[in-house]
Amino acid sequence: MERILRAALLKLHGHQSLPTSQFTAAQRSALDRFARQTGALSCQRQGRGDVYRVSDPRLFEIHLSALSPQIEMLAMDDLPLRAQHIAHARDSKARNHQHECYYPLLKAVGEKVLWRQDEHGSELSLSQLTHHFGAASLRIETGDTWQSEQPLWLVENQALFDRTDWLPMGTQATLLYYGGQLDGRLLAWLEKRPRASNVVLFPDYDGVGLANFARLFAQLGDTCEYWLMPDWQSKLARYGSQRLWQDTFREFTSAVLQLPDYLGPLTEQMRQSGLALEQEAVWLSVL
Numbered sequence: 001m002e003r004i005l006r007a008a009l010l011k012l013h014g015h016q017s018l019p020t021s022q023f024t025a026a027q028r029s030a031l032d033r034f035a036r037q038t039g040a041l042s043c044q045r046q047g048r049g050d051v052y053r054v055s056d057p058r059l060f061e062i063h064l065s066a067l068s069p070q071i072e073m074l075a076m077d078d079l080p081l082r083a084q085h086i087a088h089a090r091d092s093k094a095r096n097h098q099h100e101c102y103y104p105l106l107k108a109v110g111e112k113v114l115w116r117q118d119e120h121g122s123e124l125s126l127s128q129l130t131h132h133f134g135a136a137s138l139r140i141e142t143g144d145t146w147q148s149e150q151p152l153w154l155v156e157n158q159a160l161f162d163r164t165d166w167l168p169m170g171t172q173a174t175l176l177y178y179g180g181q182l183d184g185r186l187l188a189w190l191e192k193r194p195r196a197s198n199v200v201l202f203p204d205y206d207g208v209g210l211a212n213f214a215r216l217f218a219q220l221g222d223t224c225e226y227w228l229m230p231d232w233q234s235k236l237a238r239y240g241s242q243r244l245w246q247d248t249f250r251e252f253t254s255a256v257l258q259l260p261d262y263l264g265p266l267t268e269q270m271r272q273s274g275l276a277l278e279q280e281a282v283w284l285s286v287l
Helices: 002-012 025-038 057-067 071-075 081-089 126-133 158-162 184-192 207-223 232-239 242-247 249-258 261-273 279-283
Strands: 017-019 041-046 049-054 105-109 115-117 122-124 146-148 152-155 173-177 199-202 224-226
Touching (some): 002 025, 002 057, 025 057, 105 126, 158 279, 184 207, 199 207, 207 224, 242 249
Antiparallel strands (some): 105 173
């Protein structure tokens, strides 16, 4: 309710009056309550409609300042977004609170994995950095031009990032660890321009993993791939989890109609068996 009132008062700020039609139903309700409690505002008939009129400007500004401490900072885009939100609403997470930049954790598989940014002549020698430090990070923004000639693999769980012997023999690629949910900034970055020779997602075979691929596929189409581990049918049957299937069934239901046809056998076996499978089963054998 505080957020709704704040938005309504900020809209009215700087105006002596505004038509009620410029406010949502929730905002009108909040303003009516505010008017009754404070007397700083009134609703009056004007012409064919009603207007909200500031009847006590000093009292109005006192209440607005309590909700939004530094109104004048709202137009200052030279401050970090969360700092602006604190000034706006005493809360860094008010409005859209996501940071503009994203710093994914990257790891090279192979000896000549390189990222380049053409307009600056910048290079990230990922193989060399992985050899010396185990992993690296890269600041990515939608408008940058970072690209690699090798594939980009996205993995959901850290075990797959730490140990890479599950990958197909001879793989030369970048591994990116995303930890459960694909970040919207990463999706926007991948959509902006080709970033790698191809993009491969290897998630858990559950509703969340399929939903993440549905989001990726919606952005990239056939230039991305959902990786099916060798002998996945037998592993799903032997090591699949009913609890994981149940816990992510809602996501499965939402995603299944948005997936490419080649995932039909996977989703059908999941549905018929009532099982889902975690990534780490890639190391398990089926006797």
